[in-house]
Amino acid sequence: MTRKPPGAPRRPETLLVMDPDTLRTQFGETEWARLRATASLGEPAAAHELASPPVRERLAGTEVLITSWGCPPLDEEVLRGAPRLRAVLHAAGSVRHHVGDAVFDRGLLVTTAADVNAEPVAHYTLAAVLWAFKKAPFLAADARRLRDDWSYRDRHGELSGQDRTVVLVGFSRIGRRVAHLLLGLDLARVLVVDPVADPDEIRRAGAEPVTLERALPRADVLSLHAPSLPHTRHMIGAAELAALPPGAVLVNTARGALVDTAALERACATRELYAILDVTDPEPLPASSPLYDLPNVMITPHVAGSLGSETRRMAAAALEELERYAAGLPPRAPVTRQALEAQA
Numbered sequence: 001m002t003r004k005p006p007g008a009p010r011r012p013e014t015l016l017v018m019d020p021d022t023l024r025t026q027f028g029e030t031e032w033a034r035l036r037a038t039a040s041l042g043e044p045a046a047a048h049e050l051a052s053p054p055v056r057e058r059l060a061g062t063e064v065l066i067t068s069w070g071c072p073p074l075d076e077e078v079l080r081g082a083p084r085l086r087a088v089l090h091a092a093g094s095v096r097h098h099v100g101d102a103v104f105d106r107g108l109l110v111t112t113a114a115d116v117n118a119e120p121v122a123h124y125t126l127a128a129v130l131w132a133f134k135k136a137p138f139l140a141a142d143a144r145r146l147r148d149d150w151s152y153r154d155r156h157g158e159l160s161g162q163d164r165t166v167v168l169v170g171f172s173r174i175g176r177r178v179a180h181l182l183l184g185l186d187l188a189r190v191l192v193v194d195p196v197a198d199p200d201e202i203r204r205a206g207a208e209p210v211t212l213e214r215a216l217p218r219a220d221v222l223s224l225h226a227p228s229l230p231h232t233r234h235m236i237g238a239a240e241l242a243a244l245p246p247g248a249v250l251v252n253t254a255r256g257a258l259v260d261t262a263a264l265e266r267a268c269a270t271r272e273l274y275a276i277l278d279v280t281d282p283e284p285l286p287a288s289s290p291l292y293d294l295p296n297v298m299i300t301p302h303v304a305g306s307l308g309s310e311t312r313r314m315a316a317a318a319l320e321e322l323e324r325y326a327a328g329l330p331p332r333a334p335v336t337r338q339a340l341e342a343q344a
Contacts, residue, residue, distance in 0.1 A: 092113060
């Protein structure tokens with residue numbers, strides 16, 4: 001797509017498309033003021049669907065969509081009704097749910113705020129890894145049952161936060177941040193499993209590139225940061241879980257489908273294996289899953305990513321992309337068809 005050279009900013013006709021709750025959370029007075037200063041807004045200025053006559057009328061003259069959670073798919077029918085559309089600026093992470101071949105075939109600019117969303121996930125993961133070193137979530141579960149007998153402290157192996165080995169599966173946006181945070185604390189060796197990443201780049205980050213087969217027996221903590229793709233489904237199954245040493249902790253803040261849930265249920269029920277799960281497959285797990293009741297498993301309801309006021313940072317990233325677009329500047333975080341094939 002041809003972009004005009006930098007110059008006086010235009011005011012592109014812009015429509016926000018997301019569910020109402022997301023709109024209220026991500027766009028407050030500050031964000032609306034910034035939007036009005038950059039874009040031309042018609043009525044309605046925001047929508048959660050793209051089928052009603054008023055929205056279709058707005059869509060026909062829209063140049064830029066700012067999207068977020070709840071945006072319907074931008075399929076061929078939608079795009080036929082948007083002849084002037086030039087850009088889709090996403091104020092959230094993955095664009096898979098609404099951007100496909102039809103968008104790229106039209107040559108539309110697509111951007112994402114995934115880099116911003118990576119920050120809270122990396123922070124959650126760092127906290128999970130540090131708690132895992134001391135087995136803190138599992139000691140807390142013991143404390144509820146065993147109360148005044150602290151001898152349970154000695155049943156979980158070494159409770160040390162020094163000289164440990166963390167294996168990161170995936171040198172993704174989040175994986176890179178987790179490696180940086182861990183290495184900055186000088187507490188652990190960081191091994192990275194990623195057949196696509198440049199090994200020299202991994203080494204420059206201070207980590208060691210390894211194969212999954214070689215990494216698993218060395219892992220005190222195994223933290224997953226790979227995308228959910230057909231070839232990564234159940235990449236951590238019975239054999240991989242069996243290869244982990246006693247006392248190892250699996251941390252999953254990526255996608256539940258990376259782990260074979262049935263194999264994890266069996267492994268956590270029968271051997272000294274721990275798990276901290278922010279994502280599961282399915283999500284949520286059925287009420288009958290034994291993972292809920294095992295004291296060596298901690299489950300949180302997909303909270304690692306941006307929530308509440310954290311999502312305002314993603315709105316700000318999308319607004320910056322809009323300002324750059326209006327000024328004829330290149331985007332900061334474009335999404336290409338090829339890149340999307342390898343992303344979560």
